[in-house]
Amino acid sequence: MKKRLLAAAALLATTASLVACSSGEQGGGTTASGGNNASNCTNTIPKKDLPVVTMWGWYPNTQLVVDNFNKLNGEVQVCWTNVGQGSDEYDKFQTAISAGTGAPDVIMVEMDRIPTFQIQKALVDIKPYGYDAVKADYSEGAWKDVSVGGAVYGVPVDGGPMAMIYRKDIFEKYDITPPKTWAEYEQAAQKVKDAGGPLFGDFAANVSALTMALQIQKGAAPFTYDPAQQSTIGIKLNDQGSKDVLDYWTNLARKGLVGTQDQFTPEYISGVINGQYATYISAAWAPGYLTGAGVGKGEDTGKFAVAPLPQWDAANPVQVNWGGSAFSVTSQAKNPELAAKVAYGLYADKESLTDGWTNQIIFPLNLKALNDPAFVDLKVDFFDGQQANKEVYVPAANAYKGVTYSPFGQYYFDAMTKQVSALIEGSDTGAQAADRLQEDVVNYAKEQGFTVQ
């Protein structure tokens, strides 16, 4: 009996001390719940007497970027947390918006999500807080992607000009040159297949943003949307261009020329490493993505090269974008002005930018980096010394015109995944899938109170 009591007491004591330990680490922040609680930072704040702004972000070098900011700034300090990548973070933010508490002051979001959060009044227009001072640092197109109407809802950081990464060894083995058009892409794929080679590319259900970009390349304009008239939206997901692109890839997949493996999975990465795919249709961040997973090291060194994205009409090339992020100020920020200083200042110093592009973590939109000869002329290790920026990515970025994104990005992408998945598994045509997607998204928009044009 006594023994048992002792054990129980010990258990309780452990619990109590663990609780005390945990709540102690919270810095007694009982009132602040969530991201507003400034004492739960991944980084250490060097200047403790300054006001603190909380920030969510997921770049791999965020630690360095935040440290640089905190070191250089004498006015405000950043407290950073990584709550997950992409939709993991958006789910958290979305929840905090609904709850009215728990959001950080500054948040990293992909540009295609800005209208989604803006329409819920979750973001702050930062134009009054120092836009003029940094206006010249970014191209007009970059500003357009983070603006809704005349208001600015984010500071651009990186973009995703698209290109085609390919395996030099496979191309040499089957005697093919980088295809310039999608028709050539298909011919090359057929040639490799006939010779018993690997898959030529991949048509995945879970990369809706990629599919959308490829549709835009063929002339699709999925959403038309005037922020002054937020209740009215134009949705066109089943135009000829969108249908053609779906049909094109479905056709390649059904002929067995490309795979249908979900991307951003270990399966896909190891496939790319093992040479199961001859090309990887991707954006400027892809080399960093692959390097992080261990591709291009050891035996693979120097096996990859990059060429411009194939075109539908080689005479009139269209460049598109996949991904790219910005720092936005949330409407839960206690001091939007200070928060805006952070949004403008993060990833804007030379050291951070240089680290970002040398490690291929970001394709910078900041003109100080984008026009830096060191960046443009960089001989990229991953591509065996190829001057990838100069030859491919920078021209693609310069020719990119910008896109109107939807105010319900998550739903649209989920719906697209569903249709593409059905397309891959089933026997429908791309045109039918596009029609169903159109119907689905229009219904959702109407249900959400929009007037659909």
Added chain:
Amino acid sequence: MTLQIEKSAPRTEKTTQQNRGKVRLREHLMGWLFVGPFGIVFLALLIAPLAYALYLSLFQKKLIGGTSFVFLDNYVKAFTDPSFLSGSWFVIRFSLVSIPLQIIIALAMALILDAVTNAFTRFSRLMIFLPYAIPTVIGAVMWGFLYSKNFGPLTDIFALFGGTAPNFLSSNLIFIGLVNIVTWQWAGYYMIILYAALQGIDPALYEAARMDGAGKWQVALRIKIPLIAPALILILVFSLIGTLQFFNEPQILRSLAAGAIGPDYTPNMYAYQQAFSLANFNYGSAISFALGGVVFIGVYAFLFFTRKRRSFL
């Protein structure tokens, strides 16, 4: 449910009428004193959230136009929503396949372990139970790797027999893939419960049966299984409740097989998507509540039809 909580008689007889009143009052007080703390938690964390979910589910929030009272519209919508219906249909089909499978495997293992006792079976018992100690999330992560063509063992194993490994993460096989994970995770736990029940049977019954000339199989079928029926029912009920609210495993596998597992794959995932991805807490609550209702009615109907309520409750 038999209620034998009569106090021993002598004391009551001796007390006067007045004293009896005091004793009764004291018993009321003590009873509530013991039950009270749980009662508070019960009210605060079960009744209140349920009531709140009910309240929330009567409203609708739109991106344009804000929140409005819609009474039962969300429920009407849920029961005509293809996502909710297909998710519900999925968990029902999944229950029909996975629960019998798990229970048959668990029962077979329990019967073997009960019949054969040596070092190997004792070791086996522990090993088979091991997956229960693995959080379902971690189990799903592990199986996600095992299903991989490139670094799972399936390719190697099937190559031994000259075959191609099936892709359990593809749309047509994901069902089997999930059945396998759930069976792996829970069969051992159910086995332990059944085994414990089997060990509780009086061995004299076996002797009697043997005298009557019953073989081993007959002993198992005619004596052992009927005697552990209450434990079987209990397992059935809990696996049914668990399976109808399927969430963890498909949610984790989604990051590996987004094409095969949509965000509305099960009703619970759909509720999560509505509430946390699309910020539609009202509709999410309605789905949760509708699911809770379906589970409650389903389980109650099951208990009613098996007519074993007495032994369960």
Added chain:
Amino acid sequence: MSNRPRPQRNLPLQVFLGFLVVYFLVPFWWVIVNSSKDAPGLFGGGNTLWFADNIDYLGNLQQLFTYDNGLYGRWILNSTLYAIAGGVGATLLAVMAGYGFAKYRFAGRRFSFALVLGALMVPATALVIPTFMMFSQLGLTNTIWAVILPSLLNPFGVYLMHVYARDAIPNEILDAARADGAGEVRTFLQVALPLMRPAVVTVLLLSAVASWNNYFLPLAMLSDNRLFPVTVGLGLWQGIASGNNAGTTSLWSLIILGALVSVIPLVIAFFTLQRHWRGGLSVGGLR
């Protein structure tokens, strides 16, 4: 049970059992083998069920516990805290309530016990969304309480304790204690509680495991990754690794080793406490 005639060795049955054991152990074997590999060894393919040439447990372990300022260690501590606090709290409440329901006849007893039984059938995850909404209004989300408080609710524990207390504690003993002048509380602590021990251990283990395994609730409640339990944490890593934004660290190796390390505490707990929980399951209300 010990006087049961020892059955003969039954070879076919044991071979069958052997196959099942292999099936149940394969995932563990895979994890043990592959947590010894680095990223190229993992992705490079080759032998999936055997070790690579360079076994690097120590390096991987060191990386696991130092990555992101030792975040993983915190997750394990958090899981432990949630499991102990949730487990002990839920058991305490369940033992008291089960005893109260079994041994006192108070007004509203039948009705409230029926409610508890009904609650057995309410899916716990259905409560997460409304609980989240309530907690966010109380400012409790993203604190440890958001995880601990809901795990205190264990209607099954109450049911099990009720059945056990009803059957295993004779009223005569309680009355004898009362006649000796022991108060109700003392009777409970010194007479009833020791008799309920196997069931208490079982309920404690079951509720601790439930807290340890919890995923949906903390996923919804927490956004500060330093409060995450290990289940949500590994889920976070998986998301980050899938997007592959871990820079120079390949998270996949860490995830696999993290999965292995995270199961060790519970496996040890189960093996060491085996006698207790098996006793509870067999004697408790499950027969």
